[in-house]
Amino acid sequence: EAAVTQSPRSKVAVTGGKVTLSCHQTNNHDYMYWYRQDTGHGLRLIHYSYVADSTEKGDIPDGYKASRPSQENFSLILELASLSQTAVYFCASRPGLGEDTQYFGPGTRLLVL
Amino acid sequence: SQLAEENSWALSVHEGESVTVNCSYKTSITALQWYRQKSGKGPAQLILIRSNEREKRNGRLRATLDTSSQSSSLSITATRCEDTAVYFCATDPGNYKYVFGAGTRLKVIA
Numbered sequence: 001e002a003a004v005t006q007s008p009r010s011k012v013a014v015t016g017g018k019v020t021l022s023c024h025q026t027n028n029h030d031y032m033y034w035y036r037q038d039t040g041h042g043l044r045l046i047h048y049s050y051v052a053d054s055t056e057k058g059d060i061p062d063g064y065k066a067s068r069p070s071q072e073n074f075s076l077i078l079e080l081a082s083l084s085q086t087a088v089y090f091c092a093s094r095p096g097l098g099e100d101t102q103y104f105g106p107g108t109r110l111l112v113l
Numbered sequence: 114s115q116l117a118e119e120n121s122w123a124l125s126v127h128e129g130e131s132v133t134v135n136c137s138y139k140t141s142i143t144a145l146q147w148y149r150q151k152s153g154k155g156p157a158q159l160i161l162i163r164s165n166e167r168e169k170r171n172g173r174l175r176a177t178l179d180t181s182s183q184s185s186s187l188s189i190t191a192t193r194c195e196d197t198a199v200y201f202c203a204t205d206p207g208n209y210k211y212v213f214g215a216g217t218r219l220k221v222i223a
Contacts, residue, residue: 004155031209033211035213040215041215041216042201042213042214042215042216043156043201043203043213044213045210045211045212048209048210050209058210059210059212090155090156092155094209100144100146100161100205100209101158101161102146102156102158102211104155104156104157105155106153106154106155107153107154107155
């Protein structure tokens with residue numbers, strides 16, 4: 001079973017502050033993803049990466065940066081947190097080309113005040 | 114507008130009954146996945162069905178795909194209380210940037 005962990009599991013941030021969400025996977029997967037989920041809605045793709053030291057924009061990248069310093073780690077950075085970024089954030093990993101199963105972490109609940 | 118969406122917001126059934134969740138999508142896809150998300154957890158994939166497949170089974174779960182009508186269904190037979198969750202469809206337009214629907218909330222009543 002693929003293992004994806006996220007930290008912190010929950011966070012309260014102030015508007016205008018910097019927030020870093022971390023994701024770690026132990027299965028040497030190539031692809032990693034960051035999604036946000038708003039109450040009552042599906043997941044929306046923020047950023048993704050298919051190789052270390054490279055990131056790609058997803059469907060809603062504005063206000064977010066991503067960093068993939070190694071195969072195992074993928075961070076999501078909110079440089080200037082805003083109220084609208086209150087959501088649950090999920091990280092996922094996927095083995096690689098031809099392997100379509102995504103393995104999700106438990107999520108980080110972010111509240112921006 | 115959503116590129117993938119389930120057709121019901123919420124469903125409830127009694128334990129032992131069967132239930133079907135439907136999904137429609139608006140773009141050409143290479144694959145469609147069904148996920149289940151239990152309260153406070155991340156989504157977990159249930160079934161992946163590729164565009165050249167019409168049906169896929171996984172135990173009590175059966176997914177169908179109709180590319181001509183751009184729709185899919187997920188059926189669960191002999192439901193159990195632990196099937197209570199939100200069920201999502203997610204489509205892959207071929208670039209591995211999955212598009213998720215808003216989900217159908219299923220409650221199985223004992």
